[in-house]
Amino acid sequence: MLRVGVLVSGGGTNLQAIIDAIDSGIITNTEIEIVISNNPNAYALTRAQNHGIENICISPKTFENREQFNEALINKLDEKKLDLIVLAGCMVVLPAALIAKYRNRIINIHPALIPSFCGKGYYGLHVHEEVLKRGVKITGATVHFVDEGTDTGPIIAQKAVEVKWGDTPEVLQKRVMEEAEWKIMPYAINLIANNKIEVIDGKVKINQ
């Protein structure tokens, strides 16, 4: 069984997609051990609760300094003996020590086709605003391993989504979630759970 911890900050629709994919057998050999949010009001915590999954808030705001927050987060993740950490709409900058400790065992979903519309400052709705501003015809989503950079780690899965005339950022965000994010995140986790992924020279090889 792949022991997974999910880090969230908001609505948790990607978390829900993972929960549903485990329930329906799209993801096999996988168990969510814990859901952690930096935001006490994240609806993602309620989703975890509704599904009987351990869930807690670890917020930087409740610690004296960042070091103490980092330590608490790492300790909690270590305690759960996780094989994989999934960032599902997690808006917290992870401690470098965590990234080094869990090398190629942390994945993130980004709401664009990396290397477009990614990097510092590109998160959430803002990504879709920039996509619309530039007028590209195709956007999408990417699941990648997390390294020390922002959205620079090895790419596991991508899916393209059409941008339509008249889209608002909200409309486009919803289409990207429905057509891409909620599909490629479960797909990527299932590959990892079934040992189908190798990282070679910073690139992901999928062995089907």
Ligand code: GAR
């Ligand atoms: C998702 O669109 C995800 O791709 C994005 O935040 C949203 C979270 O939604 N993540 C980033 O922008 C990371 N850079 P959710 O809480 O409903 O899953």
